[in-house]
Amino acid sequence: MSRPLSVASSPYLSTTNPKDSLMPHSFDDSVDALRAGADEVGQVRLLLAQLTTEEKLGLLDGDGEFWKGMLGFYEQGYNTEPIVAGQVDRLGIPGIRFADGPRGCVVGRSTSFPVAMARGATWDIELEREIGRAIGAEIRAQGGNYFGGVCINLLRHPAWGRAQETYGEDPVLLGAMGEALLRGAQEHVMGCVKHFALNSMENARFTVDVSVAGDVLREVYLPHFRQVIDAGAASVMSAYNAVNGQWAGQSPELLTTVLRQEWGFEGFVVSDFIYGLRDPIDSLRAGLDVEMPFRQQRAQVLPAALEDGSLDLADVDRACERILRMQLRFAAQVTAAVPPVSVVASAEHRSLARRTAQRSAVLLRNAPLAGTPVLPLDAAALGSVAVIGSLADLVNTGDFGSSHVRAPEVSTVVAGLRNALGEERVVVQATDALEPARLAAARCETAVVVVGYTARDEGEYVDDGNRSLIDLVFPPAEDPALVEAFEAAQRRNAGTFGSGSGGDRAELRLPREHEDLIRAVCEVNPRTVVVVVAGSAVVVDPWVDLPAAVLLSWYSGMEGGDALADVLLGLVEPGGRLPFVVPRATSHLQAFDRAAAAVEYDRWYGYRLLDRAGVAPRYPFGFGLGYAPVTLTAAQARTDADGLLVRAHLECPGPRAGSQVVQVYGTRVPSDPERPVRELLGFARVEVDAGGRAAVDVRLRTSALDTWDVGAGTWVPFAGELRLEVGTFHGDPAAIEISCAVRGPAASLPVS
Numbered sequence: 001m002s003r004p005l006s007v008a009s010s011p012y013l014s015t016t017n018p019k020d021s022l023m024p025h026s027f028d029d030s031v032d033a034l035r036a037g038a039d040e041v042g043q044v045r046l047l048l049a050q051l052t053t054e055e056k057l058g059l060l061d062g063d064g065e066f067w068k069g070m071l072g073f074y075e076q077g078y079n080t081e082p083i084v085a086g087q088v089d090r091l092g093i094p095g096i097r098f099a100d101g102p103r104g105c106v107v108g109r110s111t112s113f114p115v116a117m118a119r120g121a122t123w124d125i126e127l128e129r130e131i132g133r134a135i136g137a138e139i140r141a142q143g144g145n146y147f148g149g150v151c152i153n154l155l156r157h158p159a160w161g162r163a164q165e166t167y168g169e170d171p172v173l174l175g176a177m178g179e180a181l182l183r184g185a186q187e188h189v190m191g192c193v194k195h196f197a198l199n200s201m202e203n204a205r206f207t208v209d210v211s212v213a214g215d216v217l218r219e220v221y222l223p224h225f226r227q228v229i230d231a232g233a234a235s236v237m238s239a240y241n242a243v244n245g246q247w248a249g250q251s252p253e254l255l256t257t258v259l260r261q262e263w264g265f266e267g268f269v270v271s272d273f274i275y276g277l278r279d280p281i282d283s284l285r286a287g288l289d290v291e292m293p294f295r296q297q298r299a300q301v302l303p304a305a306l307e308d309g310s311l312d313l314a315d316v317d318r319a320c321e322r323i324l325r326m327q328l329r330f331a332a333q334v335t336a337a338v339p340p341v342s343v344v345a346s347a348e349h350r351s352l353a354r355r356t357a358q359r360s361a362v363l364l365r366n367a368p369l370a371g372t373p374v375l376p377l378d379a380a381a382l383g384s385v386a387v388i389g390s391l392a393d394l395v396n397t398g399d400f401g402s403s404h405v406r407a408p409e410v411s412t413v414v415a416g417l418r419n420a421l422g423e424e425r426v427v428v429q430a431t432d433a434l435e436p437a438r439l440a441a442a443r444c445e446t447a448v449v450v451v452g453y454t455a456r457d458e459g460e461y462v463d464d465g466n467r468s469l470i471d472l473v474f475p476p477a478e479d480p481a482l483v484e485a486f487e488a489a490q491r492r493n494a495g496t497f498g499s500g501s502g503g504d505r506a507e508l509r510l511p512r513e514h515e516d517l518i519r520a521v522c523e524v525n526p527r528t529v530v531v532v533v534a535g536s537a538v539v540v541d542p543w544v545d546l547p548a549a550v551l552l553s554w555y556s557g558m559e560g561g562d563a564l565a566d567v568l569l570g571l572v573e574p575g576g577r578l579p580f581v582v583p584r585a586t587s588h589l590q591a592f593d594r595a596a597a598a599v600e601y602d603r604w605y606g607y608r609l610l611d612r613a614g615v616a617p618r619y620p621f622g623f624g625l626g627y628a629p630v631t632l633t634a635a636q637a638r639t640d641a642d643g644l645l646v647r648a649h650l651e652c653p654g655p656r657a658g659s660q661v662v663q664v665y666g667t668r669v670p671s672d673p674e675r676p677v678r679e680l681l682g683f684a685r686v687e688v689d690a691g692g693r694a695a696v697d698v699r700l701r702t703s704a705l706d707t708w709d710v711g712a713g714t715w716v717p718f719a720g721e722l723r724l725e726v727g728t729f730h731g732d733p734a735a736i737e738i739s740c741a742v743r744g745p746a747a748s749l750p751v752s
Helices: 027-035 040-050 053-058 066-075 116-122 125-141 171-185 214-221 223-230 252-262 280-286 297-308 313-333 347-360 413-421 434-442 467-473 480-492 512-524 560-568 606-613
Strands: 083-085 096-100 146-151 190-196 209-211 235-238 268-270 362-366 385-388 426-429 446-452 528-533 549-552 598-600 631-640 643-651 658-669 679-688 693-699 707-709 714-716 720-727 736-743
Touching (some): 027 040, 027 313, 040 313, 053 297, 053 313, 116 125, 116 171, 125 347, 146 171, 146 235, 171 190, 214 223, 214 707, 252 280, 280 297, 280 313, 385 413, 385 512, 413 426, 413 560, 434 446, 631 658, 631 720, 631 736, 643 658, 679 693
Parallel strands (some): 385 426, 385 446, 446 528, 528 549
Antiparallel strands (some): 083 096, 362 549
């Protein structure tokens, strides 16, 4: 780095050269002081006062050299070890030691959990917190202190390529699951929530400008972010896209007005990688603290900007204080010993991944044959099973982008069924060729057809050919040979992480060869089970009534094949419920242009749009079947000091235990045409014993009904009559209705 600079005075600038001190106050000294009850701000400023200007600037970006780091991403792999930003050895400051997600700890050979959308389908807050705890432990065991994987961007359209990385289309579900993951991870490491904000399309993410009204932004697209921030998130990652004409990574409105002034966020903001800012000085002033992941734009610009006065040292110090505050706070709070490396992909964590995959599987159809549903299969009485399709024996855990976890091994569908039934009963036809598929299906008692997508169809997308953007943000190279090596590595990897890989889906239907495969197998075998692998909604209407059963199994992680066998054979319930709506046709949703230069986001998408238009979905938001019938029998609402609470009563009259997700939706009375017909206010998962009964409390977030007064710049709490629907999916005709009056933040007792 450049020499220390002579700059204007700052409240954090030491009057002596810190390097002349024989006994510097170290990071560990401040951690000990905090644990002993010292003032946090004082300890932060004590450390900051000892830093040279050069060291301060070093906190504001990654530590690695840009061209070497980029070459390493393509040759060794992305984030194979923690990415470090702001390490200061002289004072023992560890810096940010970044590990990506959310599929698991990206560093090393870690546990690959089902993708976040699959986990959204569990509707299981405690399970997601357990996953966060496991990921945090694996990060810390491998030298990291920061988890960059709490992704809660709202699924506005199912064609979004990175839909698999988030939890669904509803802010209440997103907030609950994101908070759970964060709280679990932060038992070990700092957590980062991303991408702030309105990052819900992939191909155009570096260039698109999203327009949104201030009330819609706060009421629809940001409540879940605020919930995770209020839960104590250490950090936020900005988005690539522009919002209302300003790049999100240098937007004062998002990073200062909303995040810090309206919400009181105390942590630090990092850029999304490589392309996350366009102006090094403006981004710092706007509230972006760290440019990730290398010494890139800021290293080229900020030293001279301090020299010529175009940047004030106070702006640098403000960012440094936020960065140091969170490092100190978490180092002081996390007192448990560093987990051993043996925790990584341990038996315990693999078991958790398997349990999650079981619970995420969504049974969409289970037709009776001879009076009995085809699922679950009876392993004892079952003859041979044909497993058909090019995806049947493919390692397919999701895209190859920044969330890719390099698991030590992966259980495929074929492997899972062979483990459960033995090789002799499993006939494999791992192609999409129609005639071999018909022959295999015709000679077996049951056929399992695996269809869907891979990383080539949907996922993270990097446009390596955008020369204008590359020329803008890439620093000059001192070594031309290094640039040549990097560009050659790009070309070699173009089909996995770069142009030609992933991106937004071209359409919502299955590939035509997969639809043809389903039809061909169903023609010769009535006991056909279709397993769909995808990261979001699939339009299934052209074929869904042909097979006996349809199961959405997602990108289900390293234990997915064994988990699917458990579900198909009835060892466990298919526990998933849809975290989005499945339309009957793509045309029933709002338009999606994956090459758009500009787009407007309004309130109307997903189930909200279909409700407003009066269009019935193929499968509603929150829908999913189980093997055991678990039904609602009664529900009551009451208030306590924390607001409105619903108690739901359920029963499971059959011979096997079951589970259900109780969902509570709210409707304004009278209805407001400018607001959704009904909105999710709360949910709870419950297990019910065979022949048993259970009750569960559902805490409602009536704040989801509050409105933002754009003129006054304030929230207006909902007050008025509210009709609650307590059911098991959106629009459930069997839902129990409760009417109550809401008087501001608290609600009265039910009136009917």
